[in-house]
Amino acid sequence: MSETIGFIGLGNLGLPVATNLQDAGYGLRVYNRTASKAKPLVTKGAQQVTQPADAVTTGGIVVTLLWDGAALESVISDSGFLENLGPNGIHIAMGTVLPETAKKLVAMHEQHGSTYVEAPIFGRPEAAVTQKLWIPYTGSQQAKERIQPILKAMGGQGLFDFGEEVGAATIVKLVGNFLIVSAGYSMREALSMAEQNGVDPQAVVNMLTQTLFPAPIYQNYGKMIAEKAEPFGDSEIPLKDVDLLKKTAQQVESPTPLSNFLHDLLSNDLK
């Protein structure tokens, strides 16, 4: 049996990712705020703990997949988390947080002799189940080599190394999610126009995804829009990530007119 990994955050994406690890033979020590969500993992042998720090072992690996920077900082500040992890432990942070938050956390881990690696995930929960996730990751070379098989076992069909400077992988994730939001809203607007002019939106999607846009994003969202589903439903993730992109851009005074505009459209849609 492979090593036992700490796993904190069993949400829509966390649960299938943790399940993949379990199915690949890893032992799991799991923590989730709503404890009942751990049940499918516990049934198959995972150990459930009652506070985040108890998921951590010295020199071991702990994964967090949390909603935002505040949730991540709260978990790390749980008494014993950093003390238990170091020395030589690795924290794989998979939620999307501000690059400046990530940099602060890198320093806190270093103080305890452990390593913070960021590895945000591209992929919906269904893609986790089918092991079709894409994962950009950043961190120290030694830590990355150690976690590569774990990221693959999580369902990562493709891993993309963005160097050692933590923050880079998060920026890639923010760019990708912004491009998804932009493509989704653009399709919704243009396909509505087509349909109201009597042109079948699915026929338009079929042509464009065979030619200019042969990309899963255009195929999937195009189909959803043609079938009158909202591309992002009532998910708050797009708004959260566009907000993070804006804040990340503001720190370097990079202008974001489109992000601002899409942020407003997303906010209105969630009201």
Add this chain to the structure above:
Amino acid sequence: MSETIGFIGLGNLGLPVATNLQDAGYGLRVYNRTASKAKPLVTKGAQQVTQPADAVTTGGIVVTLLWDGAALESVISDSGFLENLGPNGIHIAMGTVLPETAKKLVAMHEQHGSTYVEAPIFGRPEAAVTQKLWIPYTGSQQAKERIQPILKAMGGQGLFDFGEEVGAATIVKLVGNFLIVSAGYSMREALSMAEQNGVDPQAVVNMLTQTLFPAPIYQNYGKMIAEKAEPFGDSEIPLKDVDLLKKTAQQVESPTPLSNFLHDLLSNDLK
């Protein structure tokens, strides 16, 4: 030798398209406002005429590839154009015009016993040279069957039939160009943010076009942006087509918040 085709409009796209026809064995009767542009075709045997109506023969085929609806209406109103074409002639209109303009022109052709087919082109001039154009087309079934080999000979690697109701192919073209503009501006904004945060924009493009966006648009514009070129240079085509999309949407009261916003960004960039 195949039949002789009238060809009006030898611009950046028109010239390579006409050249493809000539190379495929078609005879050409060409008209262009700036007559000198026809020279390469004339050298290889094309007949040059001095007014649009002279490019037209009764029962024959005439192609127009003009800047906008005003230019197209001006050519058609040239004394003798419609009279020469009918009966049984076909006009293949390949420039992008308002669907309502196209519908008006359909009726004018019918009055003279000829047929108006719309066949707007997706593809840059380089794609015409390499015969990699995508062409949606709309018109009467009989006319479409007759012109299919001609559209292929023009460099159409893929033809997409959008029925008999003229206007539909133009709407597909407007949707496609709007999605291109949206993707281009989104990439420019997001990649600038990445670069100013110290992340190599080409590395971001490489990951995203291997995963979420494996589409030529993202590859080509992403590379241009990473190399500091403006995605649309000083071309007025994106602004023109977004403007046509807005007008087409207004006629059916379909809201276009993103199109309006991109229209403003494009206008500012051209100033």
